[in-house]
Amino acid sequence: MSGYSVSVALTGSGGAGAMTAGQILLDAASKAGFYGLMTRSMGPQIRGGEAAALLRISTKPISSLDDHYDLLVAFDWGNIARFAAELPLAANSLVLTDPEQGEVPEPIAVFGARAAELPMKSIASGIPGGRVNMVGLGAAAVLIGLPLDSILSVLTAQLGRKGEEVLAAATAALRAGAEAAAILPSVTKLGTAPKDGVVRWNISGNEAAGLGALKGGIKFVAAYPITPGTEVLEWLAPALDKTGGALVQAEDELASINMVIGGSFAGIPSATATSGPGLALMTESLGLAVASETPLVVVDVMRGGPSTGIPTKSEQSDLNIAVYGLHGDAPHLVVAPNSISDCLYATQWAVYLAEALQTPAIVLSDQAMGQARALIGKPAESPYVAKRLVAEANIENYKRYALTASGISPMAIPGTPGNNYVADGLEHNERGTPSSQASDHQSQLDKRAHKLDAFDYGDLWADIEGDAEIAVVTWGSATGPVQEALLRAKAKGINAKMISLRLILPIQPAKMAAALKGVKKVLVVEQTHSEQFHKFLRAHYDLPKDVAVISQPGPLPIRPAEIVNRLAAWK
Amino acid sequence: MTVQTPLTHQDFKSDVKPIWCPGCGDFSVLSAVTKALAELGRPREDIAFISGIGCSSRIPAYTKVYGFHGVHGRALAIAAGVKLARPDLTVLAAGGDGDGLSIGGNHFMHACRRNVDMTYIVMDNQVYGMTKGQASPTTAPDWCNSKLTPEGTGISPVEPVRLALAAGANFIARGFAGNPNEVARLILEGINHPGFSLIHVLSPCVTYRPEQRDWKQAVHASDATPAQLIAEAMHRLASDDGFTTGVLFAGNRQAFMPPRRNLATIADLERKFAS
Ligand SMILES: Cc1ncc(C[n+]2csc(CCOP(=O)(O)OP(=O)(O)O)c2C)c(N)n1
Ligand code: SF4
Numbered sequence: 001m002s003g004y005s006v007s008v009a010l011t012g013s014g015g016a017g018a019m020t021a022g023q024i025l026l027d028a029a030s031k032a033g034f035y036g037l038m039t040r041s042m043g044p045q046i047r048g049g050e051a052a053a054l055l056r057i058s059t060k061p062i063s064s065l066d067d068h069y070d071l072l073v074a075f076d077w078g079n080i081a082r083f084a085a086e087l088p089l090a091a092n093s094l095v096l097t098d099p100e101q102g103e104v105p106e107p108i109a110v111f112g113a114r115a116a117e118l119p120m121k122s123i124a125s126g127i128p129g130g131r132v133n134m135v136g137l138g139a140a141a142v143l144i145g146l147p148l149d150s151i152l153s154v155l156t157a158q159l160g161r162k163g164e165e166v167l168a169a170a171t172a173a174l175r176a177g178a179e180a181a182a183i184l185p186s187v188t189k190l191g192t193a194p195k196d197g198v199v200r201w202n203i204s205g206n207e208a209a210g211l212g213a214l215k216g217g218i219k220f221v222a223a224y225p226i227t228p229g230t231e232v233l234e235w236l237a238p239a240l241d242k243t244g245g246a247l248v249q250a251e252d253e254l255a256s257i258n259m260v261i262g263g264s265f266a267g268i269p270s271a272t273a274t275s276g277p278g279l280a281l282m283t284e285s286l287g288l289a290v291a292s293e294t295p296l297v298v299v300d301v302m303r304g305g306p307s308t309g310i311p312t313k314s315e316q317s318d319l320n321i322a323v324y325g326l327h328g329d330a331p332h333l334v335v336a337p338n339s340i341s342d343c344l345y346a347t348q349w350a351v352y353l354a355e356a357l358q359t360p361a362i363v364l365s366d367q368a369m370g371q372a373r374a375l376i377g378k379p380a381e382s383p384y385v386a387k388r389l390v391a392e393a394n395i396e397n398y399k400r401y402a403l404t405a406s407g408i409s410p411m412a413i414p415g416t417p418g419n420n421y422v423a424d425g426l427e428h429n430e431r432g433t434p435s436s437q438a439s440d441h442q443s444q445l446d447k448r449a450h451k452l453d454a455f456d457y458g459d460l461w462a463d464i465e466g467d468a469e470i471a472v473v474t475w476g477s478a479t480g481p482v483q484e485a486l487l488r489a490k491a492k493g494i495n496a497k498m499i500s501l502r503l504i505l506p507i508q509p510a511k512m513a514a515a516l517k518g519v520k521k522v523l524v525v526e527q528t529h530s531e532q533f534h535k536f537l538r539a540h541y542d543l544p545k546d547v548a549v550i551s552q553p554g555p556l557p558i559r560p561a562e563i564v565n566r567l568a569a570w571k
Numbered sequence: 572m573t574v575q576t577p578l579t580h581q582d583f584k585s586d587v588k589p590i591w592c593p594g595c596g597d598f599s600v601l602s603a604v605t606k607a608l609a610e611l612g613r614p615r616e617d618i619a620f621i622s623g624i625g626c627s628s629r630i631p632a633y634t635k636v637y638g639f640h641g642v643h644g645r646a647l648a649i650a651a652g653v654k655l656a657r658p659d660l661t662v663l664a665a666g667g668d669g670d671g672l673s674i675g676g677n678h679f680m681h682a683c684r685r686n687v688d689m690t691y692i693v694m695d696n697q698v699y700g701m702t703k704g705q706a707s708p709t710t711a712p713d714w715c716n717s718k719l720t721p722e723g724t725g726i727s728p729v730e731p732v733r734l735a736l737a738a739g740a741n742f743i744a745r746g747f748a749g750n751p752n753e754v755a756r757l758i759l760e761g762i763n764h765p766g767f768s769l770i771h772v773l774s775p776c777v778t779y780r781p782e783q784r785d786w787k788q789a790v791h792a793s794d795a796t797p798a799q800l801i802a803e804a805m806h807r808l809a810s811d812d813g814f815t816t817g818v819l820f821a822g823n824r825q826a827f828m829p830p831r832r833n834l835a836t837i838a839d840l841e842r843k844f845a846s
Pocket of ligand 1: 702
């Protein structure tokens with residue numbers, strides 16, 4: 001469809017190895033010099049269960065899945081009805097099916113794609129130790145035009161230590177699949193890999209967020225596991241251990257957020273990662289961090305909600321709790337990465353902002369970015385690192401919450417002689433002594449609001465692309481499909497500007513007004529059921545009269561075509 | 572060379588006036604803490620004193636060390652964070668029976684088993700003082716003076732020291748606010764004992780439990796040497812009347828502290844992403 005990419009879905013029930021085949025395909029694409037993206041769709045089973053590896057391989061960097069898959073390789077049809085909706089196919093797509101697994105089932109057949117048979121199971125059974133997924137992978141590689149050598153080199157690297165026999169079996173199955181594919185109908189093929197000399201990284205959004213935290217200066221993490229945020233912690237645990245920091249598993253999120261508050265109070269940049277249910281448990285103590293002016297970072301990898309919701313699938317519906325969830329007037333930071341590489345930049349920036357402003361920052365990532373892997377160019381170095389305004393020793397009559405021009409007061413770190421004070425979530429005076437006086441409440445509320453409002457966030461508050469009378473305003477993982485849609489719309493002669501908000505809180509009215517100057521129509525694109533982002537924009541920003549909204553809940557991703565169609569209808 | 576005069580307990584008292592009712596047991600706990608810190612001899616800036624919410628949890632502001640008055644029930648989590656992030660600091664935590672055993676009960680159990688090196692003072696008055704007199708987890712089942720439970724709770728109370736022993740605390744002692752010198756000694760011993768130390772202090776609430784003034788007749792110092800084996804301590808505590816003061820258990824578990832290593836740079840870690 002797009003002309004520079006090919007999309008492949010590999011599906012199968014537990015044990016078929018769809019995810020493994022997908023990982024190998026992505027690694028091989030990287031070796032061959034392509035860019036790419038892989039997300040996964042998993043069933044609720046703890047182990048096994050149906051799985052789909054959803055890939056898009058491209059000759060240039062991409063940030064979104066395509067509208068449909070060019071090739072669907074089904075190792076079997078177990079539980080296909082559960083995720084068929086996530087596997088859209090076009091008329092010229094090809095479904096590769098094993099005749100032993102029966103007819104193409106109805107939920108897939110409705111797409112009206114071409115189908116071809118490949119007896120993957122029987123081919124595999126003819127090879128000692130041969131596996132179905134390797135046969136399918138060999139066929140897929142030939143069909144999309146990915147050099148088999150690149151897969152072989154990945155196999156050698158990954159299976160080499162499992163011994164000659166395992167490697168030989170995988171290689172034989174791969175080649176058998178590739179040979180069998182010669183007579184199959186053709187599929188969209190990959191173009192030539194760019195020889196741009198750019199070092200490729202293969203990284204997930206969750207790993208990127210962990211790396212961003214580390215590069216920002218985080219040295220202490222306390223956390224409680226939760227899908228889909230756990231991989232942030234799994235990456236950080238050994239990384240912190242190797243670089244002089246520490247990660248501690250807490251008994252729950254009430255403990256983890258408070259341990260982080262303790263770590264930060266003690267002077268060590270501290271963070272945690274969680275998902276919606278954990279963020280809900282943390283909100284009381286996030287208010288404590290606001291009131292006591294204790295910097296910290298919470299990475300929330302959003303999943304379908306409310307309640308336990310859909311733990312394994314994405315949604316942007318924690319926006320409201322992140323923005324409005326704290327009791328009292330509690331100004332804080334909400335930062336949203338809008339791509340897998342931005343999970344690194346935005347998290348690193350959030351550490352910098354939290355530390356500079358002595359307040360908590362919530363980073364709103366989501367499952368779609370967190371658990372997706374991308375082949376990206378090696379990210380450039382970002383200058384943002386933790387730098388806290390600390391108090392020198394022995395300040396006479398030290399006031400922890402002194403009213404200053406910037407609203408930021410020097411923080412005395414335990415161990416600093418002469419400035420001992422008690423941090424407090426009770427309203428307090430400048431010294432930190434509890435106070436219920438109206439004047440202290442007013443001045444400390446003003447201070448905490450002012451320090452966020454007066455800070456210069458530079459250009460990073462949003463990514464703005466293009467200039468036109470139509471603007472698409474979006475955030476987070478909805479940004480990828482918007483970017484792709486705008487490229488396609490341009491090819492059709494429709495110009496639109498993109499405004500993707502990275503800084504959700506504090507709001508930036510002047511910057512938004514400038515960005516919307518001359519804009520007559522706004523299309524809001526988000527992944528929630530109740531238009532949380534649209535309502536947030538309405539509450540805080542002046543939008544033109546003509547506003548349309550694409551807002552759908554997870555787990556289905558927003559497709560570029562939908563956005564293009566909406567823009568075309570407007571014209 | 573500057574000769575430093577040792578700090579006295581007065582040097583550890585702040586000028587903030589306590590909100591406590593006259594006669595409240597918590598005043599004595601405050602004196603005990605400042606005495607213990609003076610005897611410890613570390614500079615004020617190297618002490619962190621963490622609390623939750625309640626009358627008793629106000630205590631850090633009345634001392635002159637670094638402190639954190641957090642939210643209800645989470646003192647132990649903040650304290651653990653401080654110690655884990657800054658192993659060089661001496662960490663104390665304090666709060667009431669409601670703060671530590673009701674809303675913070677889960678953290679209490681895990682703090683005991685995690686065994687981070689810190690000292691936790693529970694000021695037990697068997698009532699919620701701050702919210703004006705409701706039953707707490709240590710209140711007797713037939714105490715009828717709360718509007719919320721006019722016929723008593725009908726629920727068995729927990730005994731903090733037994734709970735701590737079962738959960739794995741490494742040092743357990745009980746004191747009485749009426750004897751601040753003994754409480755000071757117990758706090759100092761707790762600080763000096765590695766791992767998690769619980770100092771359970773019977774601290775009367777003269778306003779909502781005036782009958783607790785009689786505790787001074789009930790308390791009695793333990794004449795046994797501190798139990799070092801869990802089974803022995805269990806056995807003794809099974810028949811304890813709840814008024815025995817002194818060191819009840821001194822274990823030898825190693826304190827929990829993740830190692831700090833420098834084995835790699837961030838650039839080394841980044842290389843793993845390159846294909
Ligand atoms: C989340 C939350 N729930 C309830 C309260 C109200 N509250 C404040 S202190 C307290 C109980 C205090 O009892 P205890 O910890 O025994 O301390 P004491 O006042 O007796 O010293 C309660 C219920 C609160 N501050 N926060
Ligand atoms: S209410 Fe009870 S616990 Fe609170 S200060 Fe008064 S006497 Fe002390």
